[in-house]
């Protein structure tokens with residue numbers, strides 16, 4: 001069977017460099033390009049890339065995906081910074097290239113995907129839910145894409161269940177002390193040397209709390225998810241948001 005022809009964008013970055021090694025080590029894949037900032041995107045076409053793994057920056061990702069979709073190259077995207085407007089723009093590009101697939105995963109690690117699922121299930125059963133994400137201090141965006149998605153899933157689950165608004169008597173204090181408000185869920189971002197990527201979902205009810213915590217200790221934690229995404233995206237046209245859809249978690 002022929003190997004999947006894969007390229008990595010952001011190949012010199014923290015996760016991109018790990019992805020280059022993972023693709024090289026995968027028996028069913030061939031690394032055909034490893035591009036960094038300033039390299040020509042036409043190289044992807046010349047190299048015959050079937051799938052691009054996009055691990056750059058929120059400022060670069062839209063331009064890169066526009067190129068890939070216009071050239072019918074599937075994409076597996078880990079880069080953060082997704083808004084409804086950006087997703088709508090990407091869907092418009094995909095409508096003109098209906099056989100192309102794009103997977104955007106806020107987090108490729110199985111533990112983080114399960115954290116999001118568990119939080120979504122638990123959220124309606126507790127009065128209070130807050131998200132704390134903790135990352136290395138070189139991260140450019142806050143809150144993390146994972147925390148934003150987690151809060152959105154929690155908020156949607158609570159809305160579906162008809163949950164009451166969360167109790168919070170705060171009327172005075174410093175700006176930012178209660179975190180960012182994502183669909184009514186407070187999200188707190190810690191940046192600390194020594195950390196990589198961590199998240200806690202804190203749930204509280206009468207006389208009890210539940211804490212769901214996940215820790216990515218090395219960038220290798222994201223690689224099985226990226227490789228799964230590469231294998232699945234070639235037969236999944238259109239936009240898929242979240243690795244859970246390729247894990248059959250719903």
Ligand SMILES: NC(=O)c1ccc[n+]([C@@H]2O[C@H](COP(=O)([O-])OP(=O)(O)OC[C@H]3O[C@@H](n4cnc5c(N)ncnc54)[C@H](O)[C@@H]3O)[C@@H](O)[C@H]2O)c1
Nearest residue numbers: 010012013014015036037056060078079080105106107108
């Ligand atoms: N989804 C996940 O599981 C996951 C996991 C880790 C990181 N991330 C995300 O991936 C992104 C990268 O994270 P990082 O820690 O590796 O950052 P990084 O700064 O170490 O790497 C980004 C790399 O992209 C390069 N780059 C920028 N613009 C480019 C362009 N137009 N073309 C090619 N390369 C370009 C930069 O020069 C840099 O080398 C961030 O958005 C981060 O949040 C996602």
Ligand SMILES: O=C(O)C1=N[C@H](C(=O)O)CCC1
Nearest residue numbers: 080106107139144145146197
């Ligand atoms: O290191 C990062 O940057 C990470 N970004 C993603 C996010 O913002 O959720 C995933 C975890 C690591």
